[in-house]
Amino acid sequence: MSAGTVWGVGLGPGDPDLMSLRAARLLQEARHVAFFRKPGRMGHARKIADGLLTGAAVEFAMEYPVTTEIPVTDPAYNRVLSDFYAHCADHLATLALAGEDVVVLCEGDPFFYGSFMHLHNRLKTRVPVQVVPAITGMSAAWTATDMPITWGDDVLTVLPATLPEDELVARITDADAVVVMKIGTNMPKLRRALARTGRGPEAWLVRYASMAQQQATPFATAGDGPVPYFTIALIHGQGRRP
Structure with missing residues (x-):
């Protein structure tokens, strides 16, 4: 079985009309969708994509374990986030190795101060990964x-x-x-x-x-x-x- 692709899809700065045609097409065709959010929140990237995803898409919410609760200078900050990104990457890799494509929703551009960069770094040697650029904030x-x-x-x-x-x-x-x-x-x-x-x-x-x-x-x-x-x-x- 051929591996699926993990897509890091930039959605632009916030207005859905500023999304690229490629991004919109991938969202409309997505069978698996992943996105970052704070616990208890919908997530900004998920809000931008609302209305383009089909009801059949399986959603995987990646909830940050910390944001501002721990200072970035605290060694625990990197340790907790590293474990979090590793767990998320493992889940996405499992789907891709089973032949499934996964669309990861990204605010702005995935390679510009985006959380997807940490997934890309952990996935690029394991499964196919492609990035769709976008208008930045x-x-x-x-x-x-x-x-x-x-x-x-x-x-x-x-x-x-x-x-x-x-x-x-x-x-x-x-x-x-x-x-x-x-x-x-x-x-x-x-x-x-x-x-x-x-x-x-x-x-x-x-x-x-x-x-x-x-x-x-x-x-x-x-x-x-x-x-x-x-x-x-x-x-x-x-x-x-x-």
């Missing part, structure tokens, strides 16, 4: 500001807000255009870093890019409290143009 975010993120020879720098403040300052200072992700509770640190660089007035904050509740506002108008998971900060490049 940051692309939807700068589109929401109605301004290009880069001009001419601008260099785009993508930063996680989890970096130490001094490193954020150094990288923002040296950058032309900037995207900051993984903000969450790091909002006060990011505000301080932007103030230290003098680039705070240039920055924008976009919540829920491409979704019904989308908000794009100058960073200066945002408070210091935690922001939703789907929040991205931007500084637009001002490079060469005709």
